Amino acid sequence: MSWTEHAPILIIAAPLLVSFAIPLLEKIDYRVRNAAAVLSLAFSVWMVLIVLHKIWGSGPVVYVFGAKSAFLPLPSGFKFPVRIMLEIDNMSAFMALSGSIAAMVGVIYSWAFVREEEGGLGKYYSLFLLMAVGMLGMELTGDAFNFFVFLEIASIASFGLIAYRREDPASIEASFKYMIVSTIGAIFVLVAIGFLYGRYDALNMAYIAKHMRIGIVERIAFVLLMVSLAMKAGAVPMHMWVSDAYGRAPAAVTATLVSVSQASLYGLFRVMFSMFGVTMNNHFGGWMLIIFGLLSMFIGVTMAIVQKDIKRLMAYHAISQTGYMLLGVGVGLAVLDNPVALRSYGLAAMTGGIFHIMNHAMYKGLLFLTAGAIFYRLRTFNLNEMGGLARKMKYTTIYFIIGAAAIAGLPPFNGFASKLMIYESVYKFNPLLSVVAMVVSILTLASFVKVFHSAFLGPEISKTRDVREVPKSMVIGMGIMAVICILFGLFPGMVVKYLAGPAAVSLANQTGYISSVIGGGM
Amino acid sequence: MKPMSKIVRTVAASIGWFVFVFGIYVIVHGHLTPGGGFQGGAVMATGVALLIVAYGGWGAERCVGKERLPVFESAGLLTFIILAFGGACLGITFFFNFLANKGGLFGDKLPLGINPGIFNSAGVIPLMNMGVGMEVLAGISLILFAMFYGTKRVREGRCLVDNEEKEEDV
Amino acid sequence: MKLGVKIAIVLLLFSFLLMGLGFMHKYGVPLKSDMDDYFINHAQKETATNNVVTSIVFDYRGFDTLGEASVLFTAVLGVVMIFREAGKK
Amino acid sequence: MWTYIFTGSGFWNPIWWLASFVIVAIFVYSFFGSEVKAKYSPDKVKPFLSGWDEVNKDAMQVKASNIYWGFTKAMSGYYRFLDRCHTGIINDYVVWFMAVMVITFIAFITA
Amino acid sequence: MFYDIHYVTIVFLIALGIYAVMFQHNLIKIAIGIDILESGANLLLIVLGYRNGGVAPIFTMAPQGKSMVLPTPQALTLTAIVIGLATTALMLSLIVMLYRHYGTLDTREIRRLRG
Structure with a gap:
């Protein structure tokens, strides 16, 4: 076999290797360091595409570490997996694609955004790559404890990065608050994994899913996993850290942090669909997700309207958009045991929710990057001190309009396609949920009109008199995301057919996930 | 922190070597006895902590060589990950133990069951232990130095560019 | 009122976790031990290691250990970055 | 397609x-x-302020906190409730987290 | 349903950690609470892997005829301990910086970010 056999591990190992080598590369030249960081993440994107191509051809890819062959998950003559393995189906590859693109754009943007005189840049890039590694590892692994380890890598790297601007007391405070809440969540994940280990003597998710028999221990492990991962994904009412952390991290970090939270969201879906699935009470799980989703949508957007800090406002919108994903996928989970309903609207709802994940990573990343561009020139987040930037920063204005139109769900952009899928399929499940989703979308548009008005329109005020366009790398970074927003908006059929649709099908197909590791015989 | 009295410094200097040697022992016998890279590295890092307490930051820095620590740490980690890549480069899998049971370096076969242990066994595991031991020693020492100097730097106000606290009304 | 709610939360959490562990296997008698028996029986042959824990840490679950080493590296970077000297690269 | x-x-x-x-x-x-098309002339773009002096450019911009003032005023009860929830104290963050967990436990064990 | 003192201890440690994080307003005490919580989780893993009369799973000079305890939880605990160490180190550095900025360790005064 060719070297592409090792593509699954190279997705994770290439950025990891570069991040370990950065303290040495930094001694050569800063350009070498930055280029290595960008190239390693670009390599990851390429490898994800190779793996995706392989999955389209021959189903889920399994990569076993340290075995004689990478594709034999079980030791010969035994019926249980003993080694760690990566298990990549359409859903994992979809998440990894969106995450690695976001991380690559973040590094490109950082080239000019984080300035040399701020210091500690080598550490910044190392941590950035480690955060991306943690995110990719969470999305690709098929082992429960390995998931915990990568969760911790992603979290600890983001604690460091949020506190990067330590002259600002609030950024340290945000980092500390995120750290406390996130560490407790991670410990509960570990406790739940311990419970499952005690019952089944296994750590492989597919093996646990196959042998799952519902008892009290499993129920408690399920609740621990569900609530902890929902907290990490930023569901209301456990969302307070999101607005702090997103609002205070450097913009390039925030754009990637959105994807890191989505990796937790992926973990939540993986646990609920592939590990517990229909053996657990899926109506309960589905309705929990729907309730989390409704609360997140509504409270997130109403909190966003009254903010005057531009990044904090966008952070509340991130919470609100997470609600759409939870709503769409939750409806799919609630009808998982009903094949007729699943086929008629459940899969469409899940596809919409999953499509929204990637759209959100792109447009919310773009919006955070534009907020960072404004901060780069004005050194403030306060909307009251801005005005008339549209004449000075043309590219940033155009990108902001694209991002705002996408997040508000205006027609030709990508946000509209996924939101429409969610509205129309959720309407068949319960019309009231759909109405709430539409109202939230209108409020989203309203609050972005406010941002656009106060930051970009209006007369040129004294503070913005000598503002120029941001440097080239920042424009390129924002441009990549804007182009993806437009392309996904114009060709949603392609995305649904090749990325989001298969991801929803593979998420709903629990036996397929299990049989790719254990083999067909149940 | 100022250096402590001469008695403490002498005792620390004489005990420090034992701590380091014991740490090395724990690391290199990781595949035979309880222990391994993490534990041995932590033991050696306690030696660094002892030196910091006895000699103060500057003295301990001169003993350990603080400038070399980041390089040491990266080297340990790179050893680890390149050994892991070794299996993939040979066309098998990432983390494949490509030295075990092959003869040569750490390649002796073990008798099954209870045995007194053969040092030259276990393939890449002892090498990985050493890499991880280097990383843990350097990493924990760096944390100790960073916290030791950092608290001092923070107290003296050398850590932050902008010292005035802007009180925003929220 | 608020204090009462907080105390109730802690007590309920305590009781739920205790209930969960009450249905766990009896201490010292694992319900199943397939995977661990495999490790104990095969570690010496497959990895030529006397210490089964080390063979798990560095061979069977080596990827976890890589992640763990990265976590320590991450923490070191974080601490050094937070305490970096101002105006110095 | x-x-x-x-x-x-x-x-x-x-x-x-x-x-x-x-x-x-x-x-x-x-x-x-x-x-x-109207012809451009400098007089036309001058603001007509009924004889008042032209105000400073900085003050002409409607501030972000004042947009949607009516909305926030109408929803003030709701926003007061939200403000009470978002205290910003780390202990309360954990209390919310644990409260949701306990409620979910109760709901799920009894369901 | 049967209760061992080991299980009760684990849950007690976890609840104690949660208590510390929920009720204490001192940052250092919160850090201690999280460490207690981590100890509880580690103890859980170790306790789940014990086998009656078992010895450590190391073949070098092992006593004859004894069963061995399960080795996986020990490996997992090793990983979890290092992760706990990393978290604690970063948390303490953040506390130092917070004290520098706010001049206090009381959580009720460290609330610039709210609303």
Whole structure:
């Protein structure tokens, strides 16, 4: 076999290797360091595409570490997996694609955004790559404890990065608050994994899913996993850290942090669909997700309207958009045991929710990057001190309009396609949920009109008199995301057919996930 | 922190070597006895902590060589990950133990069951232990130095560019 | 009122976790031990290691250990970055 | 096929949308776009302030906190409740987390 | 349903950690609470892997005829301990910086970010 056999591990190992080598590369030249960081993440994107191509051809890819062959998950003559393995189906590859693109754009943007005189840049890039590694590892692994380890890598790297601007007391405070809440969540994940280990003597998710028999221990492990991962994904009412952390991290970090939270969201879906699935009470799980989703949508957007800090406002919108994903996928989970309903609207709802994940990573990343561009020139987040930037920063204005139109769900952009899928399929499940989703979308548009008005329109005020366009790398970074927003908006059929649709099908197909590791015989 | 009295410094200097040697022992016998890279590295890092307490930051820095620590740490980690890549480069899998049971370096076969242990066994595991031991020693020492100097730097106000606290009304 | 709610939360959490562990296997008698028996029986042959824990840490679950080493590296970077000297690269 | 998506109870095709948008725009422009253009003169762009002095540019911009003032005023009860929840104390963050966990436990064990 | 003192201890440690994080307003005490919580989780893993009369799973000079305890939880605990160490180190550095900025360790005064 060719070297592409090792593509699954190279997705994770290439950025990891570069991040370990950065303290040495930094001694050569800063350009070498930055280029290595960008190239390693670009390599990851390429490898994800190779793996995706392989999955389209021959189903889920399994990569076993340290075995004689990478594709034999079980030791010969035994019926249980003993080694760690990566298990990549359409859903994992979809998440990894969106995450690695976001991380690559973040590094490109950082080239000019984080300035040399701020210091500690080598550490910044190392941590950035480690955060991306943690995110990719969470999305690709098929082992429960390995998931915990990568969760911790992603979290600890983001604690460091949020506190990067330590002259600002609030950024340290945000980092500390995120750290406390996130560490407790991670410990509960570990406790739940311990419970499952005690019952089944296994750590492989597919093996646990196959042998799952519902008892009290499993129920408690399920609740621990569900609530902890929902907290990490930023569901209301456990969302307070999101607005702090997103609002205070450097913009390039925030754009990637959105994807890191989505990796937790992926973990939540993986646990609920592939590990517990229909053996657990899926109506309960589905309705929990729907309730989390409704609360997140509504409270997130109403909190966003009254903010005057531009990044904090966008952070509340991130919470609100997470609600759409939870709503769409939750409806799919609630009808998982009903094949007729699943086929008629459940899969469409899940596809919409999953499509929204990637759209959100792109447009919310773009919006955070534009907020960072404004901060780069004005050194403030306060909307009251801005005005008339549209004449000075043309590219940033155009990108902001694209991002705002996408997040508000205006027609030709990508946000509209996924939101429409969610509205129309959720309407068949319960019309009231759909109405709430539409109202939230209108409020989203309203609050972005406010941002656009106060930051970009209006007369040129004294503070913005000598503002120029941001440097080239920042424009390129924002441009990549804007182009993806437009392309996904114009060709949603392609995305649904090749990325989001298969991801929803593979998420709903629990036996397929299990049989790719254990083999067909149940 | 100022250096402590001469008695403490002498005792620390004489005990420090034992701590380091014991740490090395724990690391290199990781595949035979309880222990391994993490534990041995932590033991050696306690030696660094002892030196910091006895000699103060500057003295301990001169003993350990603080400038070399980041390089040491990266080297340990790179050893680890390149050994892991070794299996993939040979066309098998990432983390494949490509030295075990092959003869040569750490390649002796073990008798099954209870045995007194053969040092030259276990393939890449002892090498990985050493890499991880280097990383843990350097990493924990760096944390100790960073916290030791950092608290001092923070107290003296050398850590932050902008010292005035802007009180925003929220 | 608020204090009462907080105390109730802690007590309920305590009781739920205790209930969960009450249905766990009896201490010292694992319900199943397939995977661990495999490790104990095969570690010496497959990895030529006397210490089964080390063979798990560095061979069977080596990827976890890589992640763990990265976590320590991450923490070191974080601490050094937070305490970096101002105006110095 | 590239652009068509099925949305559960309908479909969406951005190219059709764009095409109809362009057609409507052309229509609108051809009917209403041919009005006589006003001639530019410096007097016309001067603000007429009934004899008052022109205010400072900084003060002319409507501040972000004042937009949607009516909305926030109408919803003030709701926002007071939200403000009480978002205390910003780390202990309360953990209390919310644990409270949700306990409620979910109760709901799930009894369900 | 049967309760061992080991299980009760684990849950007690976890609840104690949660208590510390929920009720204490001192940052250092919160850090201690999280460490207690981590100890509880580690103890859980170790306790789940014990086998009656078992010895450590190391073949070098092992006593004859004894069963061995399960080795996986020990490996997992090793990983979890290092992760706990990393978290604690970063948390303490953040506390130092917070004290520098706010001049206090009371959580009720460290609330610039709210609303």
